[in-house]
Amino acid sequence: MGEIERRLADLGLSLPPAMPMLPGVRLPFSLVLRRGSRLLFSGHGPQAADGGIHSMRGKLGAELSVEDGYEAARHVALSVLGSIQRDIGSLDRVTRWVKVLGMVNSAPTFCEQPAVINGFSDLILSLWGPERGAHVRSAVGMAQLPFNIPVEVEGELEIDGG
Numbered sequence: 001m002g003e004i005e006r007r008l009a010d011l012g013l014s015l016p017p018a019m020p021m022l023p024g025v026r027l028p029f030s031l032v033l034r035r036g037s038r039l040l041f042s043g044h045g046p047q048a049a050d051g052g053i054h055s056m057r058g059k060l061g062a063e064l065s066v067e068d069g070y071e072a073a074r075h076v077a078l079s080v081l082g083s084i085q086r087d088i089g090s091l092d093r094v095t096r097w098v099k100v101l102g103m104v105n106s107a108p109t110f111c112e113q114p115a116v117i118n119g120f121s122d123l124i125l126s127l128w129g130p131e132r133g134a135h136v137r138s139a140v141g142m143a144q145l146p147f148n149i150p151v152e153v154e155g156e157l158e159i160d161g162g
Contacts, residue, residue: 002031004091007127008081015082032087037095041046041083043103043147046075054055057148061110064150068105068155069112072150080153093159097124100155105148106141120153134157 001009009016021027033040046054060069085091102117104110119137125133135155145152 002090002092004086004094004127011126013078014049015078016047016049017082018086019047019051019053019079023058025040026107031083034087034159037158037161039084039088039159041154042082042153043084043152044079045145045147045152046072046078047079047082053147053149054140056150057126058065058150059105059107059110060112060116060150061107066086066112066115069116069150070119073102073117074123076151076153077120077123081157084157091127094128094157094159095131095132096158097128098158100124100135100154101151102137102139103142103152104139104147105145105150106143110141113141117153120151 009030029042031042031044046056048054054072054075056064056068056072058064060066081091082092102113102120104113104116106113117137121135121137124135127133
């Protein structure tokens with residue numbers, strides 16, 4: 001077990017398995033793409049422990065609170081980490097988080113998207129620390145997200161050549 005996996009375990013967290021294909025859903029793209037030391041990840045939503053879509057659904061500022069969104073963003077981080085781990089093996093190979101784009105399923109007057117996406121960023125920073133975990137970030141509101149999920153995140157990081 002690597003350093004990052006140990007930190008996850010110390011926090012009582014585990015990574016979900018790969019999401020099973022949903023009936024009628026076609027995903028003609030990669031969840032993770034490596035180009036040299038760059039690793040880009042496609043938009044991920046929150047997953048349940050069994051790998052399926054998390055039961056938390058709806059719009060922030062309507063059905064869901066900022067606290068709910070923060071928790072959903074933490075689940076998104078675990079989903080992203082699961083995809084990265086399946087692609088590169090050890091999460092210790094991540095040398096630097098670079099950029100995160102957080103999208104929040106927002107009611108028309110909701111404007112606390114940064115507080116929601118902090119759930120993602122805070123978990124990354126707690127695992128990698130400020131030197132490797134600090135990243136640039138945008139947090140934006142969306143009229144709707146797929147499957148009515150509350151949060152979706154995509155981004156870029158650097159990995160070692162391993």
